[in-house]
Amino acid sequence: MQPPNHDRPGARPSPSALALDLWQNGQEPGQLIPLLQKTQEQYGYIPEHAIRTISSITRVPESEIYGVITFYKQFRLKPLGRYLIRLCDGTACHVNDARTLMNLIKEELQLDADDTTADGLFTLTPVACLGCCSLAPVIMINDETFGRLTPPKVRQILKEFRQRAATEDAATRGGTSA
Amino acid sequence: MNASSTVITVGTGTCGVAAGADKVLAEIRRQVAARGLDRVAVRETGCVGMCYSEVLVEVADGQHKTLYGHITPDRIGRLLEQHVQQGKPVEEWRILTDDRDGPEAAFLKRQKRIVLRNCGHIDPLSLDDYLARDGYKAIQKVVKEMTPEQVIDLVQASGLRGRGGAGFPTGTKWRFARQSPGTEKYVVCNADEGDPGAFMDRSVCEGDPHSVIEGMMICGYAIGATHGYIYCRAEYPKAIVHLRRAIDELKARQMLGTNLFGSSFSFDLKIKEGAGAFVCGEETALIASIEGKRGMPRLRPPYPAVRGLWGKPTNINNVETLATIPWIILNGAAALASLGTEKSKGTKVFAMAGKVKRSGLVEVPMGITINQIIFDVCGGIIGDRAFKAVQMGGPSGGCIPASLGDTLIDYEQINQTGAIMGSGGMVVMDDTTCMVEMARFFLEFTQNESCGKCTSCRIGTLRMLEILERIVEGQGKPDDIPALLELGEHIKATALCGLGQTAPNPVLTTLKYFREEYEAHIHQKRCPAHSCPKLVEYVIRADKCVGCTVCARECPTRAISGKVKMKHVIDSQKCVKCGKCLTVCRFDAVAKE
Numbered sequence: 001m002q003p004p005n006h007d008r009p010g011a012r013p014s015p016s017a018l019a020l021d022l023w024q025n026g027q028e029p030g031q032l033i034p035l036l037q038k039t040q041e042q043y044g045y046i047p048e049h050a051i052r053t054i055s056s057i058t059r060v061p062e063s064e065i066y067g068v069i070t071f072y073k074q075f076r077l078k079p080l081g082r083y084l085i086r087l088c089d090g091t092a093c094h095v096n097d098a099r100t101l102m103n104l105i106k107e108e109l110q111l112d113a114d115d116t117t118a119d120g121l122f123t124l125t126p127v128a129c130l131g132c133c134s135l136a137p138v139i140m141i142n143d144e145t146f147g148r149l150t151p152p153k154v155r156q157i158l159k160e161f162r163q164r165a166a167t168e169d170a171a172t173r174g175g176t177s178a
Numbered sequence: 179m180n181a182s183s184t185v186i187t188v189g190t191g192t193c194g195v196a197a198g199a200d201k202v203l204a205e206i207r208r209q210v211a212a213r214g215l216d217r218v219a220v221r222e223t224g225c226v227g228m229c230y231s232e233v234l235v236e237v238a239d240g241q242h243k244t245l246y247g248h249i250t251p252d253r254i255g256r257l258l259e260q261h262v263q264q265g266k267p268v269e270e271w272r273i274l275t276d277d278r279d280g281p282e283a284a285f286l287k288r289q290k291r292i293v294l295r296n297c298g299h300i301d302p303l304s305l306d307d308y309l310a311r312d313g314y315k316a317i318q319k320v321v322k323e324m325t326p327e328q329v330i331d332l333v334q335a336s337g338l339r340g341r342g343g344a345g346f347p348t349g350t351k352w353r354f355a356r357q358s359p360g361t362e363k364y365v366v367c368n369a370d371e372g373d374p375g376a377f378m379d380r381s382v383c384e385g386d387p388h389s390v391i392e393g394m395m396i397c398g399y400a401i402g403a404t405h406g407y408i409y410c411r412a413e414y415p416k417a418i419v420h421l422r423r424a425i426d427e428l429k430a431r432q433m434l435g436t437n438l439f440g441s442s443f444s445f446d447l448k449i450k451e452g453a454g455a456f457v458c459g460e461e462t463a464l465i466a467s468i469e470g471k472r473g474m475p476r477l478r479p480p481y482p483a484v485r486g487l488w489g490k491p492t493n494i495n496n497v498e499t500l501a502t503i504p505w506i507i508l509n510g511a512a513a514l515a516s517l518g519t520e521k522s523k524g525t526k527v528f529a530m531a532g533k534v535k536r537s538g539l540v541e542v543p544m545g546i547t548i549n550q551i552i553f554d555v556c557g558g559i560i561g562d563r564a565f566k567a568v569q570m571g572g573p574s575g576g577c578i579p580a581s582l583g584d585t586l587i588d589y590e591q592i593n594q595t596g597a598i599m600g601s602g603g604m605v606v607m608d609d610t611t612c613m614v615e616m617a618r619f620f621l622e623f624t625q626n627e628s629c630g631k632c633t634s635c636r637i638g639t640l641r642m643l644e645i646l647e648r649i650v651e652g653q654g655k656p657d658d659i660p661a662l663l664e665l666g667e668h669i670k671a672t673a674l675c676g677l678g679q680t681a682p683n684p685v686l687t688t689l690k691y692f693r694e695e696y697e698a699h700i701h702q703k704r705c706p707a708h709s710c711p712k713l714v715e716y717v718i719r720a721d722k723c724v725g726c727t728v729c730a731r732e733c734p735t736r737a738i739s740g741k742v743k744m745k746h747v748i749d750s751q752k753c754v755k756c757g758k759c760l761t762v763c764r765f766d767a768v769a770k771e
Contacts, residue, residue, distance in 0.1 A: 072453035128456070130192075
């Protein structure tokens with residue numbers, strides 16, 4: 001579950017780039033999952049046209065590719081928000097009341113789990129365990145980890161990210177639109 | 179080492195980084211340069227297991243190794259000045275000296291580190307570090323001095339059993355794979371550690387990747403396989419990076435590939451990133467996933483030893499099992515067999531989490547008791563509250579109550595309690611943890627992760643979950659307990675794979691040991707642990723309330739009354755128990771009773 005590559009918002013691998021990659025890695029069967037992982041790394045999600053491209057190269061039916069995508073939690077068919085909030089619901093976080101944080105974030109951002117806010121700013125996804133059990137409860141926003149959280153801390157963090165987005169937008173305004 | 183007089187090592191495992199190790203490391207590097215300390219070397223290492231004290235920094239000054247805990251960037255200045263420049267360790271941050279003295283010495287005293295022998299001691303990105311600690315000596319010994327059968331006999335004699343949870347004898351598994359006809363065979367390392375609350379395999383792959391790879395090579399030699407796959411969770415990016423780097427470095431030095439170590443033995447290795455499916459820890463599902471399909475399990479037999487990856491004989495072992503192998507080869511079967519109980523030999527790594535003081539990674543000899551791990555090694559329960567139960571084996575395991583705390587760490591003894599040894603997740607619970615909610619949590623997890631292939635798991639766990647959700651919300655019915663028991667037994671008996679067969683365990687064990695808690699929820703609509711939101715009363719503690727009015731303004735039912743700078747009160751008649759007041763209070767004044 002990689003956050004999308006925001007450095008290059010317009011970056012899209014052409015079908016031929018995927019084909020090349022497949023040619024390089026495709027000496028053995030079983031390349032479908034790595035190929036999907038690469039696609040998601042580039043786009044932040046798996047767009048429909050990529051499924052068609054992969055199918056035409058690998059000759060795996062589109063339906064079967066869709067089946068694989070929906071089976072694994074890592075793959076998503078919708079674009080991610082700018083900030084991916086991974087809320088740990090591992091056992092340690094759970095016993096330290098991650099549920100309260102979950103409800104709080106849902107309410108603050110007006111969204112459901114595995115959903116993205118209307119402004120495209122935040123995506124919320126619960127994850128099994130981030131492996132920072134001693135810092136429970138924990139959330140990760142993109143690649144920053146926040147531990148030993150309390151509801152006021154979470155509110156503050158969300159506020160800071162909203163401000164950060166506004167500052168970034170103000171800085172890029174007038175430049176190329178993302 | 180090198181000409182440096184002082185070596186500063188920062189623990190940059192995932193847990194360390196989460197606590198801010200990267201910032202600490204950067205600050206050390208910056209200040210070492212700024213102060214002109216050119217005889218100081220700065221290094222990184224993996225997880226030493228003391229997650230509760232992150233960020234950890236070790237200063238080795240030639241005489242002693244001093245380990246400091248809870249280091250933050252603003253402590254670096256004093257640390258360098260006082261310890262490195264003036265030679266006086268900073269006593270108040272010191273937690274351990276030379277791995278044996280200091281306030282945290284008790285944590286290591288009862289541990290026996292075999293799997294974790296190098297974790298926290300070597301730079302995981304350095305093959306030379308691993309080689310300096312007898313790395314790849316075992317595989318060289320094996321290819322030069324032993325026949326494959328002798329290797330298998332040795333592993334069998336050591337009594338090593340699969341550390342993934344089920345405890346199948348490793349030597350026997352290898353023998354099956356060796357005896358399977360065919361020239362093309364595979365070794366697979368299962369690093370798809372999915373139990374919530376378990377992070378043993380991650381720490382080993384991150385902190386000592388070469389020990390796992392060496393174990394796979396030895397296995398390859400023993401069963402006659404020339405290719406291996408490491409199936410690692412994509413959620414462990416650092417582990418994947420470290421494993422990749424290890425493989426690249428081995429290839430660059432011709433230690434992976436054809437004709438290794440001056441023999442005719444060949445072995446090559448690939449990493450497959452799991453895409454996030456708990457069921458892929460089951461071996462037949464894991465194989466399907468490597469093949470690029472939906473990770474659905476299939477009926478066994480045929481076992482993977484006969485028909486595995488690409489239809490060829492395949493041996494699958496867990497990370498911890500494989501990391502133990504080189505140690506057994508170098509130290510002998512008797513050395514491992516001397517540890518533990520009659521049927522459970524060697525050591526076991528546990529990831530300690532929950533309400534325990536020292537949470538982190540411990541490796542203990544088999545035969546130690548649960549109480550000894552929790553109290554002697556991990557320092558007991560946070561706030562010295564009452565120890566209530568421990569969950570072993572994650573969602574497939576069960577709860578062991580405090581009354582059975584003297585149970586030995588032994589596959590059979592733990593099975594007798596209804597739990598399982600599991601892969602090593604140990605979640606400690608105190609009297610504030612609701613056991614019904616805990617069972618619901620684990621069942622929700624397995625229900626989510628059910629692949630949907632067989633009905634009993636797909637539908638059965640959903641029905642159980644619905645009942646549990648009702649109970650924790652105060653809508654339980656008198657016949658819920660018999661229904662849970664019946665469903666649980668049916669699922670255990672009829673599910674296709676290990677995931678389904680073990681899914682009811684958390685419910686069945688909590689029903690066995692904490693039935694009265696279920697009954698309190700169902701009959702009295704009461705949560706004895708004061709944990710279930712719908713079954714508690716929210717109150718405002720007069721000693722903490724400052725009268726800021728935030729809760730009164732946020733309360734959707736206007737159940738809170740009080741004026742500015744006056745103590746507020748919740749009217750329990752109007753309260754709908756949404757918990758909003760608890761999340762908005764900045765003074766910790768709202769409590770559940």
